[in-house]
Amino acid sequence: xxxxxxxxxxxxxxxxxxxxxxxxxxxxxxxxxxxxxxxxxxxxxxxxxxxxxxxxxxxxxxxxxxxxxxxxxxxxxxxxxxxxxxxxxxxxxxxxxxxxxxxxxxxxxxxxxx
Amino acid sequence: xxxxxxxxxxxxxxxxxxxxxxxxxxxxxxxxxxxxxxxxxxxxxxxxxxxxxxxxxxxxxxxxxxxxxxxxxxxxxxxxxxxxxxxxxxxxxxxxxxxxxxxxxxxxxxxxxxxxxxxxxxxxxxxxxxxxxxxxxxxxxxxxxxx
Numbered sequence: 001x002x003x004x005x006x007x008x009x010x011x012x013x014x015x016x017x018x019x020x021x022x023x024x025x026x027x028x029x030x031x032x033x034x035x036x037x038x039x040x041x042x043x044x045x046x047x048x049x050x051x052x053x054x055x056x057x058x059x060x061x062x063x064x065x066x067x068x069x070x071x072x073x074x075x076x077x078x079x080x081x082x083x084x085x086x087x088x089x090x091x092x093x094x095x096x097x098x099x100x101x102x103x104x105x106x107x108x109x110x111x112x113x114x
Numbered sequence: 115x116x117x118x119x120x121x122x123x124x125x126x127x128x129x130x131x132x133x134x135x136x137x138x139x140x141x142x143x144x145x146x147x148x149x150x151x152x153x154x155x156x157x158x159x160x161x162x163x164x165x166x167x168x169x170x171x172x173x174x175x176x177x178x179x180x181x182x183x184x185x186x187x188x189x190x191x192x193x194x195x196x197x198x199x200x201x202x203x204x205x206x207x208x209x210x211x212x213x214x215x216x217x218x219x220x221x222x223x224x225x226x227x228x229x230x231x232x233x234x235x236x237x238x239x240x241x242x243x244x245x246x247x248x249x250x251x252x253x254x255x256x257x258x259x260x261x
Contacts, residue, residue: 083204083226084120089149091124091224097146098128098136 008052013037014045018054018068025058025067121225130213133220134191137211147171163188167196183209204228 008014013035020031032042046066049055058065126133136142140156148154148171158168168182183198186208193212199205212223 084122086149087120087122087224087226090147091122091222093149093151094136094146095124095126097142098126098133101136101142102128102132 003048003051008049008054011045013042014049017042017045017049017066021055021066021068025065027063027065028057029063031066118228119225120228121223124222124224125216125219126222127219129218130191130215130220133222134213137213137222138194143169158182161185161188198226 008018016035017031020026020034028046031046032039035042046055046057050057054069056067056069058067128136136146138161140159143159144154144156147156147169152174153172154169155172156167156169158166160166163185165185166182167185168180171179171181173179180201181198182201183196185194185196187193187195191213193210195208195210198207198209200207206229208227210223210225210227212221214221214223
């Protein structure tokens with residue numbers, strides 16, 4: 001199973017969890033109470049976020065706190081990198097399209113050896 | 115590394131004239147602007163200096179991602195500079211495309227210049243979470259549905 005920042009943020013609930021704890025650590029109950037989905041489902045999302053290195057869990061007395069690892073968060077939200085991701089995909093698409101229209105042109109006329 | 119500028123260089127196996135036309139004409143743009151076959155409609159394209167453009171990309175989940183801008187410099191078959199806003203999160207970037215011959219191929223140098231470092235860091239918090247994150251959801255879902 002892939003465990004990286006993109007997987008971490010690919011789910012809207014996980015993005016909300018990160019948003020919730022981005023400013024200050026919150027205990028797990030408080031986090032879970034913000035959502036209508038089941039406690040085990042939230043735990044699973046938090047587990048994935050921990051595995052992706054985006055949050056950490058600290059035991060403080062009897063409570064467990066959920067804290068954003070801000071240095072990782074900076075990596076996730078390196079929006080220029082995301083922008084790159086999008087533009088790479090867009091240029092891939094452009095390249096495919098160029099190939100497509102050239103092949104079409106060839107089919108219409110005489111076949112050319114590639 | 116200058117974090118303000120994102121540069122991508124690609125060589126395409128196509129003559130420069132064709133690359134230029136595919137990049138600048140609306141019937142072509144609608145076919146490639148949306149990555150992974152995401153639908154795009156060109157609502158506005160006045161291809162001249164000072165002319166406006168607006169393309170709307172629709173993600174597989176139905177959300178729309180409009181992009182619009184104004185062409186600030188056009189040198190036929192060589193260079194296009196434009197301002198651009200990518201809704202909802204990225205505003206005031208400059209996009210530049212340079213086209214050059216490279217043997218029988220065409221070299222495209224594409225760059226996006228973001229306004230300031232401060233702007234970048236301000237965008238950081240909201241950027242991925244609200245905008246592109248949602249966009250990637252769409253992409254990932256769409257990809258996973260492909261045969």
